[in-house]
Amino acid sequence: MASTFLKNAVQKGARLIVADPRAHRLVDFAELHVPLRVGSDIAFLNGLMHVLIKEELYDKKFVQSCTMDFEKLKAQVAEYTPEMAGKIAGLAPEMIVDTARRLASVKPVMLCYTLGITEHTCGKNNVMSVANLQMLLGNMGMECGGVNPLRGQNNVQGACDMGALPNVYCGYQAVTDPKAREKFEKAWGVENLPGNVGLMIPQMMDGLVDKKVRGFYIFGENLANTEPDIRKVEHELASAEFLVVQDIFQNETTKFAHVILPACAWSENNGTFTNSERRVSRVRKASEPPGESRPNWWIFKQLAKRMGHDWASNSGQEIWDNEVSVLSPNLFGIKFHRIENDGLQWPCTDECHPGTTFLHKEGNFSCGLGNFVAVEWTPPAEVADEEYPLVLSTGRRLYHYHTRTQTGRCEGLNDLLGEETADISLADAESMGIEDREYIKVKSRRGEVNVRARVTPEVPKGMVWMAFHFREGNANWLTNPAFDPVTLTAEYKACAVRIEKQ
Amino acid sequence: MKPYFILNGRNTPFEKGQSILEAAEANNVSIPSLCCLKGASPTGNCGVCVVEMNGQEVLACSTPVNTGVVVRTRTPAILALRQERIKELLDSGNHNCAIGSSDNGDWCDFQQTVQASDGASELCPAWGDCRLQELAYEYQVTGGGRQDYKVRQYPQKKDEPLIIRDYSRCIRCGRCVAACNEIQVNLAIDTDFLDADPLANPDKAYPVAKDNCVYCGECVQACPVGALVEKKARYQYRPWKAEKIRTTCPYCGVGCQQTLHVVDGRIAKVTGVEDGAPNKGRLCVKGRFGYDFIYSEDRLKNPLIRNNDGTFRDATWDEALDLVAAKFQQIIDQHGPDALAGVSCARSINEDSYQMMKFFRSVLKTNNIDHCART
Ligand code: SF4
Ligand code: SF4
Ligand code: SF4
Numbered sequence: 001m002a003s004t005f006l007k008n009a010v011q012k013g014a015r016l017i018v019a020d021p022r023a024h025r026l027v028d029f030a031e032l033h034v035p036l037r038v039g040s041d042i043a044f045l046n047g048l049m050h051v052l053i054k055e056e057l058y059d060k061k062f063v064q065s066c067t068m069d070f071e072k073l074k075a076q077v078a079e080y081t082p083e084m085a086g087k088i089a090g091l092a093p094e095m096i097v098d099t100a101r102r103l104a105s106v107k108p109v110m111l112c113y114t115l116g117i118t119e120h121t122c123g124k125n126n127v128m129s130v131a132n133l134q135m136l137l138g139n140m141g142m143e144c145g146g147v148n149p150l151r152g153q154n155n156v157q158g159a160c161d162m163g164a165l166p167n168v169y170c171g172y173q174a175v176t177d178p179k180a181r182e183k184f185e186k187a188w189g190v191e192n193l194p195g196n197v198g199l200m201i202p203q204m205m206d207g208l209v210d211k212k213v214r215g216f217y218i219f220g221e222n223l224a225n226t227e228p229d230i231r232k233v234e235h236e237l238a239s240a241e242f243l244v245v246q247d248i249f250q251n252e253t254t255k256f257a258h259v260i261l262p263a264c265a266w267s268e269n270n271g272t273f274t275n276s277e278r279r280v281s282r283v284r285k286a287s288e289p290p291g292e293s294r295p296n297w298w299i300f301k302q303l304a305k306r307m308g309h310d311w312a313s314n315s316g317q318e319i320w321d322n323e324v325s326v327l328s329p330n331l332f333g334i335k336f337h338r339i340e341n342d343g344l345q346w347p348c349t350d351e352c353h354p355g356t357t358f359l360h361k362e363g364n365f366s367c368g369l370g371n372f373v374a375v376e377w378t379p380p381a382e383v384a385d386e387e388y389p390l391v392l393s394t395g396r397r398l399y400h401y402h403t404r405t406q407t408g409r410c411e412g413l414n415d416l417l418g419e420e421t422a423d424i425s426l427a428d429a430e431s432m433g434i435e436d437r438e439y440i441k442v443k444s445r446r447g448e449v450n451v452r453a454r455v456t457p458e459v460p461k462g463m464v465w466m467a468f469h470f471r472e473g474n475a476n477w478l479t480n481p482a483f484d485p486v487t488l489t490a491e492y493k494a495c496a497v498r499i500e501k502q
Numbered sequence: 503m504k505p506y507f508i509l510n511g512r513n514t515p516f517e518k519g520q521s522i523l524e525a526a527e528a529n530n531v532s533i534p535s536l537c538c539l540k541g542a543s544p545t546g547n548c549g550v551c552v553v554e555m556n557g558q559e560v561l562a563c564s565t566p567v568n569t570g571v572v573v574r575t576r577t578p579a580i581l582a583l584r585q586e587r588i589k590e591l592l593d594s595g596n597h598n599c600a601i602g603s604s605d606n607g608d609w610c611d612f613q614q615t616v617q618a619s620d621g622a623s624e625l626c627p628a629w630g631d632c633r634l635q636e637l638a639y640e641y642q643v644t645g646g647g648r649q650d651y652k653v654r655q656y657p658q659k660k661d662e663p664l665i666i667r668d669y670s671r672c673i674r675c676g677r678c679v680a681a682c683n684e685i686q687v688n689l690a691i692d693t694d695f696l697d698a699d700p701l702a703n704p705d706k707a708y709p710v711a712k713d714n715c716v717y718c719g720e721c722v723q724a725c726p727v728g729a730l731v732e733k734k735a736r737y738q739y740r741p742w743k744a745e746k747i748r749t750t751c752p753y754c755g756v757g758c759q760q761t762l763h764v765v766d767g768r769i770a771k772v773t774g775v776e777d778g779a780p781n782k783g784r785l786c787v788k789g790r791f792g793y794d795f796i797y798s799e800d801r802l803k804n805p806l807i808r809n810n811d812g813t814f815r816d817a818t819w820d821e822a823l824d825l826v827a828a829k830f831q832q833i834i835d836q837h838g839p840d841a842l843a844g845v846s847c848a849r850s851i852n853e854d855s856y857q858m859m860k861f862f863r864s865v866l867k868t869n870n871i872d873h874c875a876r877t
Contacts (some may be wrong), residue, residue, distance in 0.1 A: 001758055001781050153754070153755060154753055154848075155849060156873070159873040161852070162852050164858060164871055164873040166871060184864070194863070194867055196840075196869060198840075198868060201872045201874070204843040212840075215842040216845075218844070218845050221848075241833075242830075242833065244826050248796075248802060259808070260802060266849075267752075269854075271852060275756060281757055284749045287769060291802075302823050303865070309864065320853055324852065343750075401754075406752075407792050409795040410792045412664040412734065412791055416664075
């Protein structure tokens with residue numbers, strides 16, 4: 001839906017540049033498509049910044065007054081001449097110069113990205129690099145500017161805000177901060193909250209095998225299909241000493257469970273979701289859950305009770321109004337009665353606060369000055385070679401959601417898309433004699449799938465593009481479990497494969 | 503100072519650039535229209551918004567207001583024009599609600615013919631939720647008695663997924679075109695259908711969607727009559743039976759606001775909340791049509807505990823919860839709290855993630871809690 005607003009803007013005269021290896025639908029609306037190579041983002045972005053600095057097209061006033069470490073950035077991008085960056089990114093040097101000039105010619109420029117930036121072994125650096133560019137252009141802290149990650153799941157923002165992370169409580173209060181621990185100990189009526197940062201998902205999965213982790217609780221995730229390298233993941237899940245899965249359907253992951261707990265689904269709950277714009281909106285109960293299914297919050301409350309803790313809150317509203325908003329300064333002003341209609345965007349610090357549409361207003365970063373963090377380009381962990389000459393990149397398709405546990409059970413959606421395909425270029429199809437819709441094999445060092453080819457001009461030569469909506473032909477039989485060293489986000493966007501006719 | 507014009511005898515302020523329709527609406531004077539779609543450019547296709555301006559008949563949607571002009575919205579002549587126009591629209595297609603084609607001609611035969619082509623034994627599926635029907639009542643118009651209903655041809659698409667497009671009820675208002683091309687910008691409907699003659703060239707004269715349709719259903723939401731309807735909701739209920747509940751879409755991070763039309767505790771259809779933030783009434787294919795998984799027979803209905811042979815047996819909540827609590831306690835006692843780990847859900851409500859986080863930190867005493875944000 002976000003793209004429709006983008007297209008509206010283009011129809012009203014806004015200019016659009018799409019930097020993507022694939023020529024997807026938005027490219028039709030763009031004045032320029034930059035078909036950079038998978039995994040070359042930092043080289044491309046550094047190249048842009050090289051040109052902006054060399055031609056003095058950057059926002060000097062913003063850089064001087066609102067940022068620090070510009071000199072470090074300047075030194076870092078000095079070597080990324082359009083020629084050098086272009087070589088890595090597979091782009092003509094002129095295109096990089098042209099893009100930089102176009103970006104500098106209007107203000108503000110809004111930059112949106114999705115998982116193509118984060119799902120790399122250099123994901124964190126990619127994000128830094130994107131932020132560097134927008135700071136250099138002075139496009140921060142204003143409406144219609146900034147860096148805008150478009151989030152995937154409906155409540156991935158909310159799950160972060162709620163502190164379902166190994167290092168923070170709700171409201172991003174660090175578990176390592178004794179004051180924060182004290183605050184939560186008091187609020188929850190407990191002692192000795194742990195102060196060490198916990199494990200991230202990939203570390204948990206490793207832990208299942210080496211027995212550092214013995215009891216594992218999976219709430220609403222179909223890890224067996226969504227994580228890279230399905231064979232490895234299934235081995236890990238099978239190694240769990242005690243696995244609890246809480247979900248609404250049996251799926252590939254529940255197979256490995258020792259206990260399965262049936263939960264309420266979306267329209268069976270009263271509560272809130274927080275969208276990409278940090279907007280907290282109401283979710284309302286519209287239908288009764290089947291059988292004995294119970295709200296998720298109720299299940300946790302019951303478990304706590306059995307382990308000696310009596311929790312007071314007894315509904316979504318009580319949890320939000322009396323606990324979450326009270327304990328999270330940024331959410332303090334958001335109460336159910338205020339979001340009966342439209343939601344509110346945090347930070348919203350008191351009950352009269354109207355919410356915050358965009359952050360870093362007038363160049364005020366939450367940590368003072370905006371920090372340029374110069375970064376070096378690094379290639380993906382696995383690159384194409386003689387044996388596996390193509391690059392597999394993954395994404396989602398419009399008609400399904402993730403592993404299809406839900407959309408696969410909606411009448412009509414399977415009719416629109418009934419199976420996975422491997423999208424390949426016209427050039428590769430021709431050189432291998434592959435017809436559209438023909439079954440082919442796609443192989444990586446980790447596995448292989450049989451899947452129909454979809455021969456399309458969207459995909460450049462040398463690339464295979466797939467999704468993970470179907471168990472059969474799931475891209476994650478192939479993907480590489482290589483992770484960004486800091487965020488431990490997996491490199492779903494690049495691994496080496498080859499294709500064969502059947 | 504704001505500029506003024508004279509609306510039905512009153513001095514009325516307006517904003518520069520407003521059409522008569524917009525200025526009247528801003529001052530609580532409603533002018534009927536079947537073709538205007540908020541956020542899209544006016545087309546004047548339906549002709550129902552006709553008003554009198556300085557003694558001339560003009561279309562309110564596409565005529566800008568100027569200082570001092572005299573506009574009258576309900577003169578006898580204007581009302582007669584609207585009646586005539588509404589009658590024409592009723593007669594242009596198979597409008598078999600109580601309104602259509604009842605003046606003369608064989609009403610029963612007409613009903614039976616239309617119902618046979620609908621494959622239904624009811625009146626039009628939009629009955630009760632139709633702008634044309636509302637206006638026909640308001641203006642006391644009945645159809646003129648069509649003689650051509652047995653032979654007249656209309657394009658139809660009834661075998662597609664999700665949407666039934668039955669142009670025998672299309673009034674050629676063009677709202678679907680605006681919804682597709684200007685709101686969602688999917689550009690799946692050609693705009694030149696109005697140039698063709700519906701009698702001579704029916705296949706070209708209606709806004710039939712092309713292959714690049716992405717089934718967002720925005721056109722269905724925009725259609726004021728029964729031409730475009732949701733397949734899953736068609737003939738399932740009448741609109742006054744539905745309770746409307748506002749909620750947030752469960753799929754992606756945009757967080758679209760939806761209206762659930764709930765009949766007897768079951769979601770019968772989903773529409774976008776007009777003017778609601780952030781989506782302003784829009785939905786994508788998943789948000790609009792991806793709701794019925796909750797009624798799947800595959801839903802888990804009770805706790806399950808694994809047997810030694812790998813199969814599962816039904817369990818009560820007490821059994822299952824006791825087992826989890828005991829097992830976790832045992833692991834904590836033997837290996838410490840950090841031998842437990844959990845993954846929360848980025849699809850479920852905030853309150854659920856908070857509870858899980860609280861459970862892991864305050865009860866189990868470990869920070870080994872994460873969710874799929876990093877993937
Ligand atoms: S489309 Fe409207 S006017 Fe036509 S038959 Fe149906 S309810 Fe009546
Ligand atoms: S469903 Fe969407 S894409 Fe298809 S015709 Fe209607 S508005 Fe256009
Ligand atoms: S299909 Fe509906 S919205 Fe489209 S022109 Fe016909 S009546 Fe109007």
